[in-house]
Amino acid sequence: MLWRKSSQIKFLSLGITCSVFYNFIFSQIPVVQKLELQLQDTFLRLNQPKTPPPEIILVKIQPQDLANQKLSLGRLFYADLVEHLLKAGASVVVLNLHNDWEESPEIEYPVKITETINKPLKNLVKNHHKQIVLVTRTNSITNSKKPKFFIYNHLLPFDSERLKPLIPPETIQGFFEYEPEAEAPTHLGSTARSSHLVSPFFLSEKIDQIQTFKSNTLLVLEKWEQQQQKVNFSSRLAKITTPVEIKFWGKSGTFPFLELTSICQPNKDKKCLVASPLKLSQQVRNKVVFIGFVEANNVQTMAMLSPFGDSMAGVEIQANIMASLMTDSFLQIPSKWVEFIIVILGGFLISIGVYNYQNWRLLLIIFAIFSGYLGLCLIVWKCKWILLIIQPLFVWTVTGISIFIYLIFGRQKEVIALQNYQITQLKAAEQEAILSRTRKILNRIAADIHDGALQELKLVMDKIELESDLDIDLISDKLTALGQEIRNKLSNIRDLTEKMAVTPILQKGLDIGIKTTLEELVNSGKLTLQVITEIQPLQEPQFNSIWIEHREEIYRFFREALNNVIQHAQPPHGTATQVFVSLEQQGDKCTLVIANDGAILASTYRPKKGGYGTKIMDTIANELLDGVWEISVLPNGEVRVTLSWHLPN
CATH class of the missing domain: 3.30.565.10 (Histidine kinase-like ATPase, C-terminal domain)
Known part of the structure; x- marks a missing residue:
C-alpha cells in the first residue's frame, strides 16, 4: 500500500464525513423521502394483521346528522349519545369534538348563554371522566419546535377556590397529531404514518409553561385497562418518547362501526332516542367506542391517506393505533441518533472496503454490506422496530463512489510523486555513474599517455643525453609525432567531456x-x-x-x-x-x-x-x-x- 497509517485514518475520516454530509442532503430530497415512504408502505401491506381486536367499535357521524340543529342542541345531542353508549356498557368512549366546540363561544355569546351551551358536555365530563377521553387535535410534534396544547377549560369542571380544574386536563384530554399534508403524505414522519404516545407541550405562548400529555389512544388504553382490570401495559408505553409507526389493519371500513342513524331515532327534543337499548348493549358492551366524523373532504374528518391508497378518517386512524397498542404489535421508530450512528457505521465499512479493494471484490464487499443491512432491517422489524432503508443505501452508494474517486485521484497523485522521486534518484545515480565513468576513462587516457607517449619521450631524452652524435631530423620528427599523439589524447578528452552522458x-x-x-x-x-x-x-x-x-x-x-x-x-x-x-x-x-x-x-x-x-x-x-x-x-x-x-x- 502506498499510503501510511495516518493517510488511512484521514481516508476513513473522509468516508465518515461524506456519510454525514450525504445523509443530510438526502434527508432534504423529497423524491428520496417519497421512495422511503412507498417502500415502508409496501412492508405494512405485506405484514397486514388479519383481524382487528373485537374490543374496538366506531360510531360514524356524518356532518348532515347535526346540520339542522342549533349550536346548543348539537352539544346536547352529542352528550346524550355518549350517555346512552355508557349506559349500554361501553368501557371507554372517545370523543372527537366538532371544531366549533373545541373553543369557548363566549366571544359570540354572553357568559350565561355560554354556560348553557357547554353544560351538556361539561356535565358529561364531570360524571364520566373515568370513561371518556376528549381528543385534542395538535400539529405534528416532530415538525414543531414548540408544540402547543389547548386545554378545554370551558368543558372542564372548575374549582373556584383553588382556581384550577377539578379534573386534571391530562387525565381527560389526549392529543391526536394531524396536519393537512397527511391527505397526501410525502415522508415517513408524516402524521399519516407515525404518532407520538407522550409528549411535552407548551400551554401558553406568553409563559413557557410545559406539561406532558398522553396521546388519546394511550389514555384510552389506560382507562380501558382500569375498567377491565387488565395488566397495566399502558404504563410501559408511557415511557416511549420516540414516535411509533402506525400499523394499519386494512382499508377504510375494516373496523366494525355503527351509523349514528342506527342508534338514535329522530325526535322533537332532538336528543338521542335509542331505538333498541338491548341491541345497542350487545354491540358496545365492554368495548372502546370511537366517535368521529367520517365524511370525505370535510375539515372535521381529519382525513389521511392510508398505505392501501384510500382516504381514511381520523377516527379510523385512531382505531388502528388503538388496536396496535392493545395487541402490542406497533412498530417503534428509533431516535435520529440511532439512525445517524447506523449511517456513520455503514460509511465506515464502505470506506474500509473501498480502501482495501479496487477490483471485483469491492462489489462483493458492498453487496455484503447492503445485504447485511437489509437483513438487519428484517430482524428489527420482527422485533417491532423500523429502520430507514432507501436513504441509508443511497447515502452509502454515493459515499462509496465519492471516496473511490478520491482514492483514485489521491493514489494517482502519490504515484506521480513517487515517479518524480524515482526520476530524481535516477538522475542522481546517472550523474554519479557519469562521474565515475569519466574518472575511469581519464585514468585510462592518462595511463595510455604515460605508458605510450611519455615513455617514448623519455627514450628520446635519454638518447639525447647519452649519444653525442644525434640525427637532429630524426629527433625532431620523433618529438613532433609524440606531441601530435598527446594533442590527440587531449582532444579525445575534450570531446569526451562534451558527450559524456547516459x-x-x-x-x-x-x-x-x-x-x-x-x-x-x-x-x-x-x-x-x-x-x-x-x-x-x-x-x-x-x-x-x-x-x-x-x-x-x-x-x-x-x-x-x-x-x-x-x-x-x-x-x-x-x-x-x-x-x-x-x-x-x-x-x-x-x-x-x-x-x-x-x-x-x-x-x-x-x-x-x-x-x-x-x-x-x-x-x-x-x-x-x-x-x-x-x-x-x-x-x-x-x-x-x-x-x-x-x-x-
Missing part, C-alpha cells in the same frame, strides 16, 4: 538498448545479416549508480563485438549469413552472447589477444562485478563472443 536508449533497460541498436543498424543498411535474437529483460537495479555505469560499459562491449562482426564477418569481408545475439539472466548472473555463422577472411581479421579491441573488452570485463569474457572460434568457422557478469546489489 545513453538515452539504455534508460529503459539494457535489453531495449540492444534491440534498438540492432533495428537501427538493420534499417540503415549497415547490418545486412539475418538477425536472430533471444534477448530477455534483466532485473536491473534502476537506481544503482554502479549498475548504470556497468550498463554503459556492457553496451560499449556489445557495440565493439557487433562492429567486429560487421567489419570482418559480414560480406564482402566474410561469409556469414546471420548474427545471433542473446541476453539472459539466471539469478544475479547475466550473460551476453554475440555470434555469427560464417568464416572470416584471414586478410581482414586476426583473432588474437593484444589488439586495441581486445584491450577494450579486457578493460570492460575487469570493471564489471565478476566480469569474464571470451572469444571462441568453432570448427565450422563460427565466432562466438561471450561476456558474463553479476548484477550489483
Whole structure:
C-alpha cells in the first residue's frame, strides 16, 4: 500500500464525513423521502394483521346528522349519545369534538348563554371522566419546535377556590397529531404514518409553561385497562418518547362501526332516542367506542391517506393505533441518533472496503454490506422496530463512489510523486555513474599517455643525453609525432567531456538498448545479416549508480563485438549469413552472447589477444562485478563472443 497509517485514518475520516454530509442532503430530497415512504408502505401491506381486536367499535357521524340543529342542541345531542353508549356498557368512549366546540363561544355569546351551551358536555365530563377521553387535535410534534396544547377549560369542571380544574386536563384530554399534508403524505414522519404516545407541550405562548400529555389512544388504553382490570401495559408505553409507526389493519371500513342513524331515532327534543337499548348493549358492551366524523373532504374528518391508497378518517386512524397498542404489535421508530450512528457505521465499512479493494471484490464487499443491512432491517422489524432503508443505501452508494474517486485521484497523485522521486534518484545515480565513468576513462587516457607517449619521450631524452652524435631530423620528427599523439589524447578528452552522458536508449533497460541498436543498424543498411535474437529483460537495479555505469560499459562491449562482426564477418569481408545475439539472466548472473555463422577472411581479421579491441573488452570485463569474457572460434568457422557478469546489489 502506498499510503501510511495516518493517510488511512484521514481516508476513513473522509468516508465518515461524506456519510454525514450525504445523509443530510438526502434527508432534504423529497423524491428520496417519497421512495422511503412507498417502500415502508409496501412492508405494512405485506405484514397486514388479519383481524382487528373485537374490543374496538366506531360510531360514524356524518356532518348532515347535526346540520339542522342549533349550536346548543348539537352539544346536547352529542352528550346524550355518549350517555346512552355508557349506559349500554361501553368501557371507554372517545370523543372527537366538532371544531366549533373545541373553543369557548363566549366571544359570540354572553357568559350565561355560554354556560348553557357547554353544560351538556361539561356535565358529561364531570360524571364520566373515568370513561371518556376528549381528543385534542395538535400539529405534528416532530415538525414543531414548540408544540402547543389547548386545554378545554370551558368543558372542564372548575374549582373556584383553588382556581384550577377539578379534573386534571391530562387525565381527560389526549392529543391526536394531524396536519393537512397527511391527505397526501410525502415522508415517513408524516402524521399519516407515525404518532407520538407522550409528549411535552407548551400551554401558553406568553409563559413557557410545559406539561406532558398522553396521546388519546394511550389514555384510552389506560382507562380501558382500569375498567377491565387488565395488566397495566399502558404504563410501559408511557415511557416511549420516540414516535411509533402506525400499523394499519386494512382499508377504510375494516373496523366494525355503527351509523349514528342506527342508534338514535329522530325526535322533537332532538336528543338521542335509542331505538333498541338491548341491541345497542350487545354491540358496545365492554368495548372502546370511537366517535368521529367520517365524511370525505370535510375539515372535521381529519382525513389521511392510508398505505392501501384510500382516504381514511381520523377516527379510523385512531382505531388502528388503538388496536396496535392493545395487541402490542406497533412498530417503534428509533431516535435520529440511532439512525445517524447506523449511517456513520455503514460509511465506515464502505470506506474500509473501498480502501482495501479496487477490483471485483469491492462489489462483493458492498453487496455484503447492503445485504447485511437489509437483513438487519428484517430482524428489527420482527422485533417491532423500523429502520430507514432507501436513504441509508443511497447515502452509502454515493459515499462509496465519492471516496473511490478520491482514492483514485489521491493514489494517482502519490504515484506521480513517487515517479518524480524515482526520476530524481535516477538522475542522481546517472550523474554519479557519469562521474565515475569519466574518472575511469581519464585514468585510462592518462595511463595510455604515460605508458605510450611519455615513455617514448623519455627514450628520446635519454638518447639525447647519452649519444653525442644525434640525427637532429630524426629527433625532431620523433618529438613532433609524440606531441601530435598527446594533442590527440587531449582532444579525445575534450570531446569526451562534451558527450559524456547516459545513453538515452539504455534508460529503459539494457535489453531495449540492444534491440534498438540492432533495428537501427538493420534499417540503415549497415547490418545486412539475418538477425536472430533471444534477448530477455534483466532485473536491473534502476537506481544503482554502479549498475548504470556497468550498463554503459556492457553496451560499449556489445557495440565493439557487433562492429567486429560487421567489419570482418559480414560480406564482402566474410561469409556469414546471420548474427545471433542473446541476453539472459539466471539469478544475479547475466550473460551476453554475440555470434555469427560464417568464416572470416584471414586478410581482414586476426583473432588474437593484444589488439586495441581486445584491450577494450579486457578493460570492460575487469570493471564489471565478476566480469569474464571470451572469444571462441568453432570448427565450422563460427565466432562466438561471450561476456558474463553479476548484477550489483
